Amino acid sequence: MTLMQLDLNLLAALDALLEEGSxxxxxxxxxVTAPAMSRSLGRIRRTTGDQILVRTGRTMTPTPYAIAVREQVHELLQQVQGVLAPSRELDLTTLERTFTLRWHDSLVALGGPALLAAVREQAPGVRLRFLAESSVDTPELRRGEVDLEANADRPTAPDIRADRxxxxxxxxxxxxGHPLTRVRAVTAAQYAAAEHITVSRRGRLGNALDDALARLGLTRRVVATAPTESTALEFVRDSDLLVTAPESTTRATATALGLTVLPLPFELPSAAVYLSWHQRYDTDPAHIWLRDLARSALAP
Incomplete structure (x- = not known):
């Protein structure tokens, strides 16, 4: 008999017959009905070539073969049920797992400490690996090398999930003391006339800001790019450069560095934060738990 011809229902029937002895x-x-179980016993006998249970007076007695395989049958049934009908209950107190997260540096600073604190409180056996963003798009999510990404980019691949x-x-x-701090209200023209540093892990000098200024008939001068917001703020602290960044990820650090935060004098689409993961983790209880904590940690 080939594997494809085996009926796993017989394994459950055999386990019940050996446990109940009747x-x-x-x-x-x-x-099920007694006739249905009798038919299952007949099929088991034909498949194994053994009687399994034989009548002894008014009771049934297991054969030596049945006694020998009883524990193995029970273990096999448990394994099959674990594969085909896995439990979705998650025991965080015993969970041992390492999650790899590739997050934008500002998002690590914003939500990383809160996420780690929640993980350590709920699942002390879980470890987090935060990786720096790459300067190029990478396939680590698809390959399973990264569990969760967080940045401003919404993925377009059909097998990558994303939540805003x-x-x-x-x-x-x-x-x-920057010149712009001495004016009553910064205008778009004054903003454009200042010297700028941009944040770009790819080293891009232009972004959506330039498109918004172009619609106003203005252009700006970008004198440098920095790979992270924290690096850009260091440039700003010792010069007349300005940087434009999302308020949620910048204000606390800027305040701690003694920098001044000013409102942007024209409309610009808000900066979004996306959590992204591969679809293989859609129903993974531990990954779902981590995603929920990450959402809370990154919430405004």
């Missing part, structure tokens, strides 16, 4: 008891246990978990308005960050 056709009637096994039938009641599996909620937060959004923030953009603000201007300058040093204390």
């Amino acid at each position: 056709v009637a008891g096994a039938a009641e246990r599996l909620h 978990v937060a959004e923030s308005q953009h603000v201007i960050v300058v040093r204390q």
Whole structure:
């Protein structure tokens, strides 16, 4: 008999027969009729070439073969049920797992500490690996090397899931005493005339800001790019450069560095934050738990 010809229902029937020691008891246990269980016993006998249970007076006695395989049958049934009908209950107290997260650096600073604190409180056996973003698009999500990404980009691949978990308005960050801090209200023209540093892991000098300024008939001068917001703020602190960044990820750090935050003097679409993962983790209880914590940690 080939594997494709095997009926796994017979494994459950055999387990019940060996546990109950009778056709009637096994039938009641599996909620089937006694004739149906008798037919299953007949099929088991033909498949194994053994009688399994033989009548001894008014009772049934297991054969030596049945006694020898009883524990193995029970273990096999448990394994099959674990594969084909897995439990979705998650025991966080015993969970041992390492999650790899590739998040934008500002999002690590914004939500990383809160996420780690929640993980350590609920599942002390779980570890988090935060990786820096790459300067190029990478397939780690698809290959299973990264469990969860967080950045401003909504993925387009059909096998990558994404949730928009937060959004923030953009603000201007300058040093204390910067010329723009001495005007009553920064105008778009004054903003454009200043020297700018942009944040781009790919080193791009232009972005959506330039499109918005172009619609106003203005252009700006970008003198440098920085790979992370924290690096850009260091440039700003010791110069007359300004950087434009999402308020939610920038204000706390800027304040701590003694920098000044100013409102942007024209409309710009809000900066979105997306959590992304591969579809293989859609129904993984541990991954679902981590995603929920990440959403809370990154919420405004």
